[in-house]
Amino acid sequence: MSVSWATADPPKAVPAGRPISSSSAWRAALLRQTIGIAGLAVLLVLWWGGTKLIAAPGSFLRHFSPLEAVTTLGRLATNSDLPIHVLVSLRRVLIGLGLALVIGVPIGLAVGRSALLNSATSPSFQFLRMISPLSWMPLAVMVLGVGDRPIYFLLAFAAVWPILLSTAEGVRQLQPAWLRLAASLSATRWETLRHVVLPGVLAHVLTGLRLAIGVVWIVLVPCEMLGVSAGLGYFILDTRDRLAYSELTAMVLVIGLLGFLLDAAARGLNRLVTHRH
Amino acid sequence: MIGQTILEANAVTLRYDGDQGNVLDPFDFALKPGETIGILGPSGVGKSSLLRVLAGLQQPSSGAVHIRGQALWGPHPRVSIAFQDPSLLPWLTLERNVAFGLDFKHQPQLSRAERARRVDEAIAEVGLSSARNQFPDQLSGGMAQRAALARCLAREPDILLLDEPFGALDEVTRSQMQRLLLKIVSDLGTAVVLITHDIDEALLVSDRIVLLGGSPARQIGEWTVDLAKPRDDDVSELGRLRVDIVSALRRASPAHHKDEAHAV
Ligand SMILES: Nc1ncnc2c1ncn2[C@@H]1O[C@H](COP(=O)(O)OP(=O)(O)OP(=O)(O)O)[C@@H](O)[C@H]1O
Ligand SMILES: [Mg+2]
Numbered sequence: 001m002s003v004s005w006a007t008a009d010p011p012k013a014v015p016a017g018r019p020i021s022s023s024s025a026w027r028a029a030l031l032r033q034t035i036g037i038a039g040l041a042v043l044l045v046l047w048w049g050g051t052k053l054i055a056a057p058g059s060f061l062r063h064f065s066p067l068e069a070v071t072t073l074g075r076l077a078t079n080s081d082l083p084i085h086v087l088v089s090l091r092r093v094l095i096g097l098g099l100a101l102v103i104g105v106p107i108g109l110a111v112g113r114s115a116l117l118n119s120a121t122s123p124s125f126q127f128l129r130m131i132s133p134l135s136w137m138p139l140a141v142m143v144l145g146v147g148d149r150p151i152y153f154l155l156a157f158a159a160v161w162p163i164l165l166s167t168a169e170g171v172r173q174l175q176p177a178w179l180r181l182a183a184s185l186s187a188t189r190w191e192t193l194r195h196v197v198l199p200g201v202l203a204h205v206l207t208g209l210r211l212a213i214g215v216v217w218i219v220l221v222p223c224e225m226l227g228v229s230a231g232l233g234y235f236i237l238d239t240r241d242r243l244a245y246s247e248l249t250a251m252v253l254v255i256g257l258l259g260f261l262l263d264a265a266a267r268g269l270n271r272l273v274t275h276r277h
Numbered sequence: 278m279i280g281q282t283i284l285e286a287n288a289v290t291l292r293y294d295g296d297q298g299n300v301l302d303p304f305d306f307a308l309k310p311g312e313t314i315g316i317l318g319p320s321g322v323g324k325s326s327l328l329r330v331l332a333g334l335q336q337p338s339s340g341a342v343h344i345r346g347q348a349l350w351g352p353h354p355r356v357s358i359a360f361q362d363p364s365l366l367p368w369l370t371l372e373r374n375v376a377f378g379l380d381f382k383h384q385p386q387l388s389r390a391e392r393a394r395r396v397d398e399a400i401a402e403v404g405l406s407s408a409r410n411q412f413p414d415q416l417s418g419g420m421a422q423r424a425a426l427a428r429c430l431a432r433e434p435d436i437l438l439l440d441e442p443f444g445a446l447d448e449v450t451r452s453q454m455q456r457l458l459l460k461i462v463s464d465l466g467t468a469v470v471l472i473t474h475d476i477d478e479a480l481l482v483s484d485r486i487v488l489l490g491g492s493p494a495r496q497i498g499e500w501t502v503d504l505a506k507p508r509d510d511d512v513s514e515l516g517r518l519r520v521d522i523v524s525a526l527r528r529a530s531p532a533h534h535k536d537e538a539h540a541v
Contacts, residue, residue: 177364180334183351184334184352184357185377186383186384187378191382199366
């Protein structure tokens with residue numbers, strides 16, 4: 001299908017000095033984006049139809065329509081604590097990811113380098129990874145107390161696996177030629193790590209980070225529903241308790257939007273680094 | 278200048294892990310300061326392996342390599358090797374690739390200004406000044422190879438080990454780089470081991486030509502080229518040597534017998 005679309009409108013004469021490939025790649029990207037936006041529009045129409053057309057007049061569902069959600073969102077953004085809750089949540093995400101990087105990257109480097117260490121840890125990591133971070137919640141609260149600390153722990157725990165495993169994979173894919181070059185220049189262990197290994201695995205670390213952001217964003221909201229008095233998860237429960245349904249819908253929208261932006265940022269960072277390759 | 282050897286291999290053998298036989302037979306080798314040795318030999322004979330041993334990157338299975346009489350246990354800061362592939366780091370610009378390693382702890386300590394001067398000069402010498410801010414994936418194969426050469430030159434080593442450094446270059450650039458090599462040898466007195474597939478290249482720059490052959494590899498021929506450099510004009514004398522080397526190389530090539538059968 002995409003082929004017939006691309007050929008339906010053959011490129012006009014290419015301006016001199018502009019390679020064909022870059023101009024057609026640009027067209028393909030534009031096409032992709034247009035289709036993506038159209039898909040979002042369809043989603044919006046479905047949402048609107050579901051709450052306005054299918055739901056009977058006076059039905060409970062009518063509270064959740066897009067129009068109400070968007071107007072409420074505008075009000076919340078200017079006229080409430082919402083920005084603070086967003087900032088609190090983002091801060092938790094950053095701290096959780098930071099901890100996961102600080103723990104995951106060094107362990108990943110070690111595991112990627114040593115086949116022995118890899119065999120020794122691989123089953124344990126796969127086992128721990130498959131436990132939903134949320135199942136640690138009661139334990140985390142018991143050990144770390146109520147407040148931000150159990151949330152940091154849970155987020156870091158959720159984020160550490162993709163970072164660790166990607167880093168280890170990155171080390172395995174380091175080109176022997178790069179290491180040989182460092183050796184031929186009498187590089188110390190530290191110099192090899194600093195100038196070859198770390199930049200060489202950076203793209204993989206960022207891929208892991210992007211996966212981690214996805215996981216952390218999903219785990220964040222339920223984590224914030226317990227024992228804290230700020231953040232997106234808290235706010236959702238609060239709207240429910242206040243029976244403020246349009247605010248609830250607005251919050252769902254906010255969570256989706258922020259997650260989308262976080263992912264886009266991670267992708268942008270990734271592209272920035274790999275483009276320099 | 279001639280006299281003491283600067284790089285010496287004594288009865289070096291090499292065997293890779295696994296149950297293949299030796300790659301190198303007991304191999305002897307001596308390089309004098311300022312001397313250029315060209316190494317020829319069929320593909321797969323063990324030229325790159327020999328160079329890695331001489332560079333201290335690969336411990337010989339027996340025998341020893343000495344630099345100025347001292348046993349070599351690892352890469353030496355005054356020795357610079359250009360690998361068969363350019364081995365540029367893809368995340369660094371050409372300029373930073375050339376500067377790579379100059380500030381490492383075991384390298385001779387240079388001031389920042391001196392490092393910058395050497396990098397600029399090396400990049401200019403290989404003719405890549407206009408590409409200095411490009412990344413390796415933007416360079417052609419020949420440009421990448423010259424960048425790798427510049428990285429070696431910037432270190433101003435005493436010994437330069439080059440593994441087919443001009444293989445990806447066109448005829449004109451190649452002859453420019455050969456002249457550059459001659460200039461560096463005469464300006465800095467650098468000793469050079471040059472692996473090449475190109476007999477004419479070996480004839481133009483070498484003081485001695487060593488032919489490797491057989492399996493395990495050993496030296497099966499040696500020629501001294503006793504002509505002043507540059508040698509572009511000594512065509513007839515070089516031509517005689519060339520015929521000699523080509524026929525020796527033919528005999529050394531594993532495909533030799535097959536070739537003859539087809540020729541008849
Ligand atoms: N790291 C290694 N491990 C095991 N065997 C190797 C290794 N490197 C080279 N060899 C083997 O050693 C032999 C010599 O290889 P080498 O690369 O030294 O040849 P060469 O003369 O440089 O060939 P070419 O002209 O094609 O570059 C080959 O049979 C090769 O398979
Ligand atoms: Mg080789």
